[in-house]
Amino acid sequence: MKLSERGPGGMGRPAGVWTEIKSLQVPGARLHYEVRGAGPLLLMIAGAPADAGALAGPAACLADRYTVVTYDQRGLSRSTLTTTPTDQDVTVFSQDASLLLAALGDEPAFVLGNSGGALTALDLAVRHPEQVRALVVHEPPVPEVLPDREQWRAVFQDVHDTYREHGAAAAMGKFIATVDGPDSPPPAMPDPSQMPAEALEMMGRIQGNLDHFLAHVLLPVLRFEPDIAALRSGPVPVTVGVGEASGNGVPVLAARVLAEKLGTEPLAFPGDHQGLALNAATSAEIIHAAFA
Template identity: 35%
Template sequence: MTETKTHTLDAAGAEITYDVRDAADGGPAGDPVLLLVGSPMDAAGFATLGSYFTDRTVVTYDPRGVGRSPRTDGAPENTVEEHADDLRRVIEALGTGPVDVFASSGGAVNALALVAGHGDLVRTLVAHEPPSARVLADHEVVLAVCADIHATYLREGTGPAMVKFFSVVSRKGPFPADWADEPLASPAEFGLPTEDDGKRDDPLLGLNMRTCTGYLPDFDALRAAPTRIVVAAGKESEGEFPARAAAEIAASLGTGLSVFPSHHGGFLGGEYGREGAPEEFARALRAALRTGE
């Protein structure tokens, strides 16, 4: 593997840090840069997945408000449009022409917004489990749940809010109307802090929870874009909120849903203490980038 070079660029209200690892031996002719995008996950989460693409130049970055990309304006929440503009700036700074993008979770929502506005910058987008609640039949309930997580974080801190978040990501199927009456575990049962540290800058619970899930993709713009769009979900994620949203987005685009190995973090190889099936996932991603299937 070649040396990774780190760069920074100024964006509206943030300083964005991104990493470029050139392909070993130059890579095959004609392959564009591969941009790996998460949110709120930072570049470190793609260490394992990137290791399966040494034949291509791989770019990762820390989204605004995460890791090495601090917000400079003190805004309490990020918007999807801001994230999309950050991605535009990174791609244009590369100066290589259109790139391929693998984007997961909130990163997939942001990448869909990027393609809707600047499809000329992306050859192929693989959008993996974008948690866009507004495409779901039960969207009003899901958005209320996400708003409650955000409000709980602002009111009580990380521990109680994360307990509610865990209940969301583990649920299979639509959310019931009486979700607020369901019993919850204590933060201690998950090894979470029981005391409020007073901080309110968590990128998941504070900066992105409401804006990411509340974004509705511009389907007309996506269908008109020159980008080939592959929408994917993990085999083990069936019935979960982000996978359900992925299926609805794929149906709206008329592309069909691509099923990838493992779960929501199927590309992880131990990052953040979570294991997926990264080798199998990388094979599926390579095939999707090559054929769109």
């Protein structure tokens, strides 16, 4: 365990938020997690190939009202595997989340899931509803709920095959098109000289995650289909968020379909699929209001 002071602030986050860095042994992996603030427990789950750093902004902004826990999902960044890498599906990730919550105490937690982390959160709410007080999922990429899911299965298979034949860079170009939408312009690349050290560190970790993500996470995770009936009838309130500037990629399309199936209206967040990181302060207030 160690303490670090993350700062100065950036992208709307407050400066000088103390972070307690810890780890938890789970079957087959050792999870890296970070604890900030005080108050009711809030677990925030980032999606692959990103890690806890992707949610550092909103986590810091919410640390004055919650005990905020972020973590790297197994096989990513600092959450190292202790067995030979194999395909990882959502049930494995949600079991890790359940074990982490159990290690943090007995109280149910508020849970935020972003992107692929939203799939972990949805499965957690079904399998362990006693551990979840309320749930917000931001743009969950669930192609299995879309009417053209067979087409999307073929698209993601092509991403995987491209990785096998041509490497991670070529595959990620195709993958990003499924997130932003086929008609969206290529994402603008940030100027590294203008980025804080924390963001540069995270980008380096994400680059190191790409092989594991494309080989063992992409296909099994995107075959996940949430238990809509259990979510509708269960005790956990579920709010589905969409970015106001998102295009027509899988995450926003699936989020709208999921909200409709759950009988709720989508909650608007600023920005696009990366909106939680790039609009941290505003997103934090929307998350807090949804939980409140």
